[in-house]
Amino acid sequence: MPIAWESSFDAALAKSRETGRLVMAEFHSPH
Amino acid sequence: MEAVAEEIGANVVPFRANVLTERDLSKKHRVPWTPSFLFLDADGVEHHRFIGYLPPDEFTAQIRLAGAKAAFNRGAWEESARRYAEIAEKFPQTDAAPESVYWIGVCDFKRTKNVERIYEQCRETAKRYPNHIWGKKLAFVK
Numbered sequence: 001m002p003i004a005w006e007s008s009f010d011a012a013l014a015k016s017r018e019t020g021r022l023v024m025a026e027f028h029s030p031h
Numbered sequence: 032m033e034a035v036a037e038e039i040g041a042n043v044v045p046f047r048a049n050v051l052t053e054r055d056l057s058k059k060h061r062v063p064w065t066p067s068f069l070f071l072d073a074d075g076v077e078h079h080r081f082i083g084y085l086p087p088d089e090f091t092a093q094i095r096l097a098g099a100k101a102a103f104n105r106g107a108w109e110e111s112a113r114r115y116a117e118i119a120e121k122f123p124q125t126d127a128a129p130e131s132v133y134w135i136g137v138c139d140f141k142r143t144k145n146v147e148r149i150y151e152q153c154r155e156t157a158k159r160y161p162n163h164i165w166g167k168k169l170a171f172v173k
Binding site: 008014015016030 | 043069071073
């Protein structure tokens with residue numbers, strides 16, 4: 001099952017508000 | 032990692048930020064190293080974080096721990112205790128389990144004002160996890 005990453009931080013917060021779920025923000029480096 | 036993907040899909044809203052292109056966001060949330068996983072509510076308030084990739088069981092338990100902490104932080108004692116109990120039961124070998132055993136007692140105390148529930152869970156944590164940092168920190172309770 002692929003992970004459905006939100007396209008932006010604001011979109012993630014909006015979905016969090018809509019669903020009541022926490023945002024899991026993964027901060028990563030491309031290296 | 033299929034189990035982790037399912038956990039993420041069912042319980043959190045996933046978002047990835049490249050620290051090189053999302054510099055302001057990384058700075059705002061004080062991310063000093065990657066990968067960092069932050070768990071935030073809809074207001075952007077952080078409830079939990081950890082650094083580094085984890086094996087599936089540990090990763091899943093950390094996601095659940097974030098939910099238990101968020102429930103605690105909003106005063107939902109019963110929900111928080113239920114979430115902590117679930118971690119202790121389903122992921123007893125993970126790093127999230129010892130503190131979960133302890134926080135069950137704190138949630139019960141918050142709800143009932145019975146301080147003995149904290150001591151009971153302190154003893155239980157120290158007994159079950161004597162070599163874990165949470166077991167060590169609570170070993171003073173006799």
